[in-house]
């Protein structure tokens with residue numbers, strides 16, 4: 001890591017369209033007004049409409065445009081890369097999408113400029129987020145440094161009048177509408193809220209070649225009425241456990257799908273929140 005001078009460096013805040021990175025953008029504006037911050041969104045071109053709408057709300061509050069990498073900067077979208085990967089869908093163990101759609105475009109955007117990268121990891125989280133392999137990019141964690149926890153994030157968004165992104169009524173994170181990190185109940189939510197996007201997600205799958213978004217289950221299987229009923233019941237059970245304010249204790253609970261608080265699951269490190 002090279003020494004980076006705050007005055008001459010670039011200051012970049014990655015905005016994902018999620019609650020934490022939005023709170024970070026607001027927090028930076030309010031607590032470090034001397035910094036000339038660039039707000040950057042890595043656009044896969046497959047985000048939810050609610051995310052694009054939320055970005056416009058954030059821009060209005062910040063009074064500054066958010067740079068959309070991909071569409072504005074000649075970067076290629078998901079479909080191009082899927083072709084390059086011969087239709088091999090990304091998954092938690094083959095996460096090529098994060099690399100080619102988020103990390104590489106971002107690193108190209110920064111180039112060799114000495115840069116402070118502001119990352120929205122909260123004080124109550126135990127994860128590292130994006131780790132730069134480039135010595136000219138130095139990550140900074142203002143939410144962590146300033147002791148900002150999840151309730152503070154909600155307060156910051158409410159005080160700013162921005163509120164939460166609309167998708168949070170049915171999905172916990174930003175990201176592509178077909179993201180393989182989403183929970184089964186969120187797939188059901190996509191089917192309810194955006195049946196057209198659910199159909200498009202289905203079209204990407206090739207179950208005969210084992211190319212499915214969820215491991216071992218195609219969306220055609222998932223959309224069957226009995227399966228949806230089971231997923232909804234599991235979600236109710238999960239909500240009951242969370243409402244009792246306890247973590248799953250029994251082994252059966254530990255291995256039951258979708259029982260942990262989604263906010264504590266590890267998702268795409270540069271994509272979400």
Ligand code: SF4
Nearest residue numbers: 097175176179268271
């Ligand atoms: S949101 Fe999900 S599918 Fe989209 S780039 Fe990130 S990990 Fe991949």
